[in-house]
Amino acid sequence: MDSDTVTREMLKQLVEKAKSEGANRIKRIVIEIGEMSGLNSGQIRNSFDVLSRDTLAEGAELAISEIPLQVRCMKCSAEYNASGMSMICPECGSIASELVKGNELRVKEIEVA
Numbered sequence: 001m002d003s004d005t006v007t008r009e010m011l012k013q014l015v016e017k018a019k020s021e022g023a024n025r026i027k028r029i030v031i032e033i034g035e036m037s038g039l040n041s042g043q044i045r046n047s048f049d050v051l052s053r054d055t056l057a058e059g060a061e062l063a064i065s066e067i068p069l070q071v072r073c074m075k076c077s078a079e080y081n082a083s084g085m086s087m088i089c090p091e092c093g094s095i096a097s098e099l100v101k102g103n104e105l106r107v108k109e110i111e112v113a
């Protein structure tokens with residue numbers, strides 16, 4: 001998925017939601033993107049600037065937080081951050097793990113006017 005596709009889809013949903021609430025415009029959007037989503041905040045911002053023109057979201061403040069990759073050890077159930085290449089459990093040294101979070105893009109908050 002590229003950032004334009006993701007941002008376009010997100011905007012569509014946000015604009016529909018804002019309209020259904022009778023809003024005139026969207027003031028602020030808070031989103032979270034996971035480290036493993038393959039996207040970064042710079043790309044999202046660029047896409048947003050272009051794609052939000054002439055929509056309710058034009059000029060909205062965009063707050064983006066990046067969520068580090070978090071995994072759970074399949075052996076001892078410890079949860080740990082697996083940023084970069086460190087996929088080794090700090091508790092037991094196992095490399096068998098499953099993803100807990102870090103591959104999502106989600107809208108956390110939206111403020112309308």
Ligand SMILES: [Zn+2]
Nearest residue numbers: 073076089092
């Ligand atoms: Zn472990």
